[in-house]
Amino acid sequence: MYTFYHAPGSSSMAVHIALHEVGAPFEGRVISLLDRDRDPPEFRTMNPEGKVPTLVIDGRPLTEVAAILYYLARTYPGASLFPFGDIEAEAQVISWMSFIASTVHPARRQGLDHAQAVYRLADQRLGPNTWAVGDYSIADIHLFRLFWRFRGSLGADPTVFPNLCAHYDRMMERLAVRKTCEVEAALGYNLPA
DSSP states (O other), X not given: OEEEEEOTTSTHHHHHHHHHHHTOOEEEEEOOTTOGGGSOHHHHHHOTTOOSOEEEETTEEEESHHHHHHXXXXXXXXXXXXXXXXXXXXXXXXXXXXXXXXXXXXXXXGOHHHHHHHHHHHHHHHTTOSSSSSSOXXXXXXXXXXXXXXXXXXXXXXXXXXXXXXXXXXXXXXHHHHHHHHHHHXXXXXXXX
């Protein structure tokens, strides 16, 4: 069983969704991003940066959303969260994951205008495709979490972001996504502004 350190609504939500998608057994431990003095001592011992998500695998911590999503996709290939065997599709998923981590994720910190420009770029890149790369993958989970937050905190006009809004709606039809949203809402969102 994994131990999963997370903060509801934060980037760790993507890993939470993936854990439900693959059906992995885990024990969740909530970290408050607004009260870091309450972090469990063992969390800071194994993860001095104090980053979430952190997935503990046989006593070893794994951090960073993309790495954990990839680990879960590789460990649970039956969940079909990664296009194994199609080198171009694999590279496209990695391209999306890199774009999301390096461009989309930090966009909010640079102001509303910049964030909207970046999300317009993401909307254009997604286009009318059902999923980011062929079939549903970890790229969709990662993209959803960030758009979920953007949509909730900054607003997202479906006429401006039609592809991302349609993707969001498809994601919300997935049982793992709905379950994660319900669990995290019940725990309470404790996020910085």
